[in-house]
Amino acid sequence: MPKHAAALILVALLALAGPARADEDPWPDLKSAIFGEKPVADGSAFMRVEAPPRAYDAAVVPVTIRFDGGHMPGRIRAVTLVVDKNPAPVAAVFRLGDGIADPTIGTRVRVNEYTNIHAVAETEDGSLFMAAVFVKAAGGCSAPASKTPDQAEAHLGEMRTKNLDAAQIGEPSRVELLIRHPNYSGMQMDQIKRTYVPARFIETIEVSYDGTKLLQVEGNISLSENPVVEFSFTPTETGRLSATAKDSDGAVFTGAWPVPATM
């Protein structure tokens, strides 16, 4: 797999630059552009992609890649999320560290037109498995990034967690990490300046717990404004969840939270 999100965007764009027509299924070309000749087996026995069939907001489409622990062929090491018909189809690559309790991952994506959303899981031995869901939504990549641009600027880079206070020692706990960032797609128009708002997006997110790597995310413009990642880990007696995010302009944002939450 290419290492950087930017490379993935490029690869995917090149894949689409051919004579493909709008009604053609881009997946076969995408698959070989992203994963090369490696076979990608049907993973539907143990994984599925969940998203609302008709999105209520094309710029904020919640997606969960859910795994059934009982039937997995091995430990999941990475999950690649592909919004097939987006201009930058690879929305994110999630690399799962040793501390991840359950590989089920959630996020929110932009959807530019009716499309399949594929998830490809890579197991420890390098085997690839996939699942997909069809989503009806359009216009998500060019929709204005923020309803309240002043707020977005003022709070750039703030991080939050959700459901962390419910995390129990020794129990796999699902939490969300939220990063306040417009994740400008480069497809949003600023007609006052007569130009497109330059792409500026969260490129990497690293999450760890007490020094153990949980998650590394490579993101791009197909992730929604204020990117979200939902994952699970098992807290120990006392520890600290920490996150570092970098955007494509090189800005670095960090956050850290004691887990379990101290009074």
Add this chain to the structure above:
Amino acid sequence: MRALLFGHCGRCRVPPFARGRNPGPPGALSRRRLLGGTLALGLLGGAAARADEPLPVTEVAPGVFVFHGAHEEATAANLGGIANLGFVVGSDAVAVIDTGGSAAEGRRLLAAVRQRTALPVRWAIDTHFHPDHALGNAAFAGPDTTLVGHANLPRGLAARADTYLAGLRRDLGDAAAGTEILAPTLLVRDRLSLDLGGRTLELKAWPAAHTDADLTVLDTATGTLFAGDLVFLERVPAIDGSLRGWVDAIAGLRRETGIRRVVPGHGPASARWPDALDDEERYLALILTETRAALAAGRSLDQAVATVARSERGRWLLFDDYNDRNVATAYTELEWE
């Protein structure tokens, strides 16, 4: 083909700002009944025959005229005329409040002004940037008329310009001809008074609420408030700014003095004040309370969308087209509280 109310995302095939993809719940207010009259009119008239005809307006107070927008989505037959528009006639000049959903509708509004007075239209005021309110600006452009709007309006309109124009061309076809994006040049950050001769309009710019460029216009002579889409009646409100801001704005509107009646952005041409605020305040407060509760209980965005404000379903037109998105907007706003 049906149009987006706000043409929010171009070829967006999703609600809200969405086409009426669902016929509506059987128990809801009968949209078909309410639309029946207008649809029949559209069939009889036809866009071409009506292009230069003055918009029908009601004089809701002396010198205050309102066109009642249909509770439909924009089509070639209605020329995008789905929002309430109005004008106020002074002894020296006229001010138009919202110019309509297309240049064609704006021209029909101008024709309605000309039926009543030969005074110049000195100001054309946009209550916000949504296309059903501001795409008629081109009909009023000229040396005698200044376009007026909230300080944030040019930015908001510019960000959506391509989307709005593409949406209008799709929905109106040839009837979209002549429509262009024209941003106001007289910008309001707080308050502004406009003297029409013998009567004064008091403009107030609001913090982000329905959008981040909401402007209200009070005709002090008659106590008539043009609220734009800060006030919805009958048709379900759509949140494109800030839910918390909108709830605050409603409280702020209640504190404003000298208001006797309101012209809502959508709903009847004129309604009682402040009673007209009650329905949307109840709906928005319910979304706020229930979305906060969903977040506190660790519920996902999907779970919140499936449950929040469902008890309001029978009370609003187009509820199914807009509520899901309203809740999603509320959720993504409130998770940062």
